[in-house]
Each structure stands twice: as structure tokens, then as C-alpha cells.
Amino acid sequence: METVLSPELQAKLAHTLTLLQQVAREHAPAVFANSLGAEDMVLTDLIARHQLDIGIFSLDTGRLPAETYELMQHTAEAYPDTRVLVYFPRAESVEQYVNEQGINAFYQSIEARKACCRIRKLEPLARALAGKQAWVTGLRREQSTTRTDMAEQEWDEANGLTKFNPLLEWTEKEVWAYIKAYQVPYNALHDRHYPSIGCAPCTRAIAAGEDVRAGRWWWENPENKECGLHAKISALPTR
Known part of the structure; x- marks a missing residue:
């Protein structure tokens, strides 16, 4: 089947590929943090392809x-020559959190929710990024009010390395146009009105007209809806 993309998307795709090639060439070792969302599956396909x-x-x-988890397995089967490493939180940290605060304590306060994210996401992320020069994400500007000021290339002070957002200017429609054109595997929850998918107890489907991030931590205000993975980033000066 012939792959047909709009001229605008073709231009964005070419730019994204050039940036990824630059990352691989000039910032080795570099890693891509794949959350298995639609955007990240586009980047997985580009890196593998x-x-x-x-x-x-x-x-x-x-x-x-x-x-x-089903998509994780499908990804391994669809890209047999591309290895996706999986990092888990430290068991003792999870045990302490659950035993002291409760299995679903993250519903009780922003502090408790962020503590859970810190244990389950931030600490494993730090291990995944250790010794790397750069990391790549699938963040897009239109996803959230917390992401409108992001840059394509930034300095991640917390992790001490450069961060790249190659899909920053892509629209949701363009992400799905690529997925359909190249038959990229994606999470079945997307077909059930889950545009943004995280942990099961912190993610719900959204209604027509709601913001794409409305299903994440829906009990909190929009300006708080980050887990900390993408906080405190400063843009690099342009050369």
C-alpha cells in the first residue's frame, strides 16, 4: 500500500528524522524514553525503521x-531487531509507600501522588539516564498547558543531560496519520477514548471536547498535571 502523507507532515517528518540522526551522531550515548503512547510509538518506528x-x-x-503490557509485547514482536529495556521501581520503596500511606494514597493529595510518581517513575528514570548524553521524548506542545513553553532541544538540569522533543510541533492528527500510514502498533485504549495513558488508577477515558490530558490525574488542576519526569527544564540557547 502506498504511503500518503500531507506535504506539511512530510516536511515535519523529514525534520524529525534529521534531528534524530543528529542526536544519534552528536550526543551518543542517547536514549529514547518510550511510554508506549501514540507519539512514542511513532518515534519507536522511526528509530527502528x-x-x-x-x-x-x-x-x-x-x-x-x-x-x-499487551502493546509492550506486540512492540517486541513487531520490531525484533530493536530492544526496549524495561526499568522497574525499587521494590523496597514501593513497599514502604504502600505500607505507610496506602495502596491508593495518590488520590488523597498532590503530595502523595507526586511521592508515588517519584518512586515509580523518577527513580527508575534516573537509572535509565545514568551515563547518557541525551534523552529523547515524544512530548508535543499542544498536549498540555504545562508543555506550551517547551523547546525542541533543552537542558535537563535535574538529570544533567540534553533533552530532545522531536515531535514538539506535530499535531495529534499528524501522529495518527503516521501511525495509519506505516501501520505502527498502538495501545488499544486509544480506540476507547484514552488519548493519554499512564498508570491504570490515574488514567480514564475522556468525553468529546475535553482536553487530551483531561483523563490524567483528573482530580487535580491542569497546571499540576505532570509526574515530574519533565519538570524544571530550561531551553538551550540557540547557536
Whole structure:
């Protein structure tokens, strides 16, 4: 089947591929943080399709939906030559949190929710990024009010390395146009009105007209809806 993309998307795709090639060439070792969302599956396909020297990893928080684990397996089968490493939270930290605060304490306060994210996401992320020069994400500007000021290339002070957002200017429609054109595997929850997918107890379907991030931590205000993975980033000066 012939792959047909709009001229605008073709231009964005070419730019994204050029940036990824630059990351692989100039910032080795580099890794891609694959959350198995639609955007991240586009980047997984690009890295695998073009055999780019960028490692790929996922964070298994221990609370992911069954559909995410199914996609994890499908991804391994669809890209047999591309290895996706999986990082888990430290068992003793999870045990302490659950025993002291409760299995679903994250519903009780922002502090408790962020503590859970810190244990299940931030600490494993730090291990995944250790010794790396750069990391790549699938963040897009239109996803959230917390992401409108992001840059394509940023300095991640917390992790001490450069961060790249190659899909920053892509629209949701363009992400899905690529997925359909190249038959990229994706999470079945997307077909059930889950545009943004995280941990199962912190993710719900959204109604027509709601913001794409409305299903994440829906009990909190929009300006608080980040887990900390993408906080405190400063843009690099342009050369």
C-alpha cells in the first residue's frame, strides 16, 4: 500500500528524522524514553525503521493497564531487531509507600501522588539516564498547558543531560496519520477514548471536547498535571 502523507507532515517528518540522526551522531550515548503512547510509538518506528543508534527504554511502574503490557509485547514482536529495556521501581520503596500511606494514597493529595510518581517513575528514570548524553521524548506542545513553553532541544538540569522533543510541533492528527500510514502498533485504549495513558488508577477515558490530558490525574488542576519526569527544564540557547 502506498504511503500518503500531507506535504506539511512530510516536511515535519523529514525534520524529525534529521534531528534524530543528529542526536544519534552528536550526543551518543542517547536514549529514547518510550511510554508506549501514540507519539512514542511513532518515534519507536522511526528509530527502528532507520536503524538509528538510539537506545529505547520503558518504565514499568507496576500499575500499568493490561493493554499497555499487551502493546509492550506486540512492540517486541513487531520490531525484533530493536530492544526496549524495561526499568522497574525499587521494590523496597514501593513497599514502604504502600505500607505507610496506602495502596491508593495518590488520590488523597498532590503530595502523595507526586511521592508515588517519584518512586515509580523518577527513580527508575534516573537509572535509565545514568551515563547518557541525551534523552529523547515524544512530548508535543499542544498536549498540555504545562508543555506550551517547551523547546525542541533543552537542558535537563535535574538529570544533567540534553533533552530532545522531536515531535514538539506535530499535531495529534499528524501522529495518527503516521501511525495509519506505516501501520505502527498502538495501545488499544486509544480506540476507547484514552488519548493519554499512564498508570491504570490515574488514567480514564475522556468525553468529546475535553482536553487530551483531561483523563490524567483528573482530580487535580491542569497546571499540576505532570509526574515530574519533565519538570524544571530550561531551553538551550540557540547557536
